[in-house]
Amino acid sequence: MSDFDVCVIGGGPAGFAAVMRLWDFERRVCLVEKGRVGGAGIHNGALSSKTLWELSRDYRNATRRDRGYFAEHIEVQYAAVAEAVDQATSAKTEQMARQLRELAHPRFGHRGSITLLQGAASFVDPHTVHVEGMESGQSRHITADHFIIATGSQPRSLPGVEIDGVSILTSDHIGGLKQFPRSLVILGAGVVGCEFATIFANFGQTKVYLIDRAERILPFEDADIARVCSTNLEAKGVTIHHRAQLVSMRRVENQVEYTIEHHTGGRERIVVDKALVSIGRVPNTSGLNLAAAGVEVGDRDHVRVADTRTNVPHIHAVGDVTLDTALVSVGEHEARYAASLICGQVAGPLKYDNLSTIMFLDPEVASIGLNEQEAQRARTPYRVAVYNYALVNRAIAMRATEGFVKLLVTDDDDMRILGMRALGVHASTALEAVSFMIQHGRSARELAELLHPHPAVTEGLQDCCRMLTGSSIYKPCVFQSDLRLSTISYSDRGPEGKPS
Ligand SMILES: Cc1cc2nc3c(=O)[nH]c(=O)nc-3n(C[C@H](O)[C@H](O)[C@H](O)COP(=O)(O)OP(=O)(O)OC[C@H]3O[C@@H](n4cnc5c(N)ncnc54)[C@H](O)[C@@H]3O)c2cc1C
Numbered sequence: 001m002s003d004f005d006v007c008v009i010g011g012g013p014a015g016f017a018a019v020m021r022l023w024d025f026e027r028r029v030c031l032v033e034k035g036r037v038g039g040a041g042i043h044n045g046a047l048s049s050k051t052l053w054e055l056s057r058d059y060r061n062a063t064r065r066d067r068g069y070f071a072e073h074i075e076v077q078y079a080a081v082a083e084a085v086d087q088a089t090s091a092k093t094e095q096m097a098r099q100l101r102e103l104a105h106p107r108f109g110h111r112g113s114i115t116l117l118q119g120a121a122s123f124v125d126p127h128t129v130h131v132e133g134m135e136s137g138q139s140r141h142i143t144a145d146h147f148i149i150a151t152g153s154q155p156r157s158l159p160g161v162e163i164d165g166v167s168i169l170t171s172d173h174i175g176g177l178k179q180f181p182r183s184l185v186i187l188g189a190g191v192v193g194c195e196f197a198t199i200f201a202n203f204g205q206t207k208v209y210l211i212d213r214a215e216r217i218l219p220f221e222d223a224d225i226a227r228v229c230s231t232n233l234e235a236k237g238v239t240i241h242h243r244a245q246l247v248s249m250r251r252v253e254n255q256v257e258y259t260i261e262h263h264t265g266g267r268e269r270i271v272v273d274k275a276l277v278s279i280g281r282v283p284n285t286s287g288l289n290l291a292a293a294g295v296e297v298g299d300r301d302h303v304r305v306a307d308t309r310t311n312v313p314h315i316h317a318v319g320d321v322t323l324d325t326a327l328v329s330v331g332e333h334e335a336r337y338a339a340s341l342i343c344g345q346v347a348g349p350l351k352y353d354n355l356s357t358i359m360f361l362d363p364e365v366a367s368i369g370l371n372e373q374e375a376q377r378a379r380t381p382y383r384v385a386v387y388n389y390a391l392v393n394r395a396i397a398m399r400a401t402e403g404f405v406k407l408l409v410t411d412d413d414d415m416r417i418l419g420m421r422a423l424g425v426h427a428s429t430a431l432e433a434v435s436f437m438i439q440h441g442r443s444a445r446e447l448a449e450l451l452h453p454h455p456a457v458t459e460g461l462q463d464c465c466r467m468l469t470g471s472s473i474y475k476p477c478v479f480q481s482d483l484r485l486s487t488i489s490y491s492d493r494g495p496e497g498k499p500s
Pocket of ligand 1: 010011036037038039040041046049151
């Protein structure tokens with residue numbers, strides 16, 4: 001008999017969710033974690049960066065002078081901010097630790113148990129892993145009937161750029177900063193790079209540069225969204241090097257010297273205090289000795305899966321290590337699915353249909369389903385309504401009217417919701433409703449006639465739906481620059497917008 005029914009390798013959000021679902025099914029589970037339980041979901045990742053983002057926004061608002069009152073001599077020290085981030089991550093880590101402690105042994109007639117082993121796991125054979133004790137210095141072999149690999153990912157490095165963790169950093173090192181850098185260059189204008197640019201710009205202590213290879217930041221989003229986000233960054237003093245290639249980056253004494261080549265061919269050399277390399281992540285597979293278990297990896301060293309199954313029937317992989325969408329919610333979703341699959345409790349395939357995300361920029365950007373460029377690429381005819389926050393009372397009351405909600409629906413009488421993008425304060429509050437509507441194939445008409453609370457930012461979404469049915473309270477023919485109503489259809493020559 002094996003030591004455990006299931007061994008989960010990696011205690012990030014995916015591994016933790018898997019363990020808890022396996023416990024529901026009364027399995028004897030072993031969780032092997034080499035670092036801190038919580039992984040990048042908590043430390044140097046989702047929770048820590050969102051705490052920094054919230055604090056930076058609070059600070060930014062506190063320094064505003066357009067609200068009838070203002071505060072003088074507001075001080076901000078990075079060490080104190082980092083301490084607040086630590087408190088947030090510790091609170092969460094303690095909750096996770098408490099649950100692991102309390103569910104360690106079978107009790108109350110429940111046969112499930114969870115054993116936490118602190119150490120790095122690597123396969124010895126398809127049913128055995130070696131756990132190298134990190135703190136105790138001890139090691140041991142454990143056997144299990146099933147395995148779930150949830151070892152996550154780590155920041156990608158760049159050949160020729162030495163990441164020393166002091167001057168040239170990745171997101172793993174942000175928490176270790178001693179003070180706000182006077183200047184910071186961020187290499188990579190993806191979500192994480194733009195989030196850190198927003199955070200440091202909000203605190204106003206750091207001159208931020210952002211190196212963006214593409215024509216605009218967030219190329220996967222519609223141009224109107226990218227435009228607001230980059231205009232806001234620039235308004236806070238961020239310099240965005242659009243269409244620039246990094247030529248070199250190196251530490252010179254206690255600073256960083258980098259050279260970029262602009263699209264025109266001109267080269268520019270800039271010296272800053274610190275650099276943050278944010279060019280994506282690579283899966284944590286190298287230490288796992290997957291070959292010993294016969295598990296196949298893909299061309300980017302990620303574990304190849306189909307519905308969380310690897311090529312070895314009793315070994316599953318979930319979360320970032322599979323290199324699909326790197327999100328806490330996705331990792332947890334896959335983990336719960338894999339646990340159910342192992343316990344024979346799954347009927348259908350794993351679905352990602354209704355994936356929603358929030359980008360923590362200025363303002364926040366909430367997305368679900370199709371955006372316009374995706375719909376047009378797929379040549380899907382659609383109607384689109386855009387409703388500016390300038391007309392939403394709650395946003396007016398908050399003195400935060402920058403933003404809009406954009407709803408895409410099918411171009412037919414059903415007007416099924418295809419997707420939403422919302423950008424502005426509390427933008428993400430609309431996600432749950434829209435997610436539900438998409439999941440159940442519901443029409444924008446239904447949202448249009450709900451009795452809504454007032455004032456709420458979701459009123460923008462509701463009047464957007466009403467616009468689509470020709471019944472909005474505010475009329476696009478009056479507020480032409482704040483309200484947009486269009487139908488997109490296709491000729492043989494490509495997409496064409498027909499304003500209605
Ligand atoms: C700066 C930043 C901001 C982010 N913001 C968001 C956000 O706002 N929203 C969101 O949804 N996602 C966000 N993410 C992404 C999110 O953090 C990841 O998608 C998520 O943490 C992945 O979970 P995971 O469990 O697969 O891996 P991880 O969280 O990476 O956890 C993997 C765990 O496995 C352990 N491990 C690795 N190898 C071994 C081994 N051999 N033996 C034992 N243990 C091992 C690691 O120590 C780690 O604890 C962010 C990420 C970063 C870096």
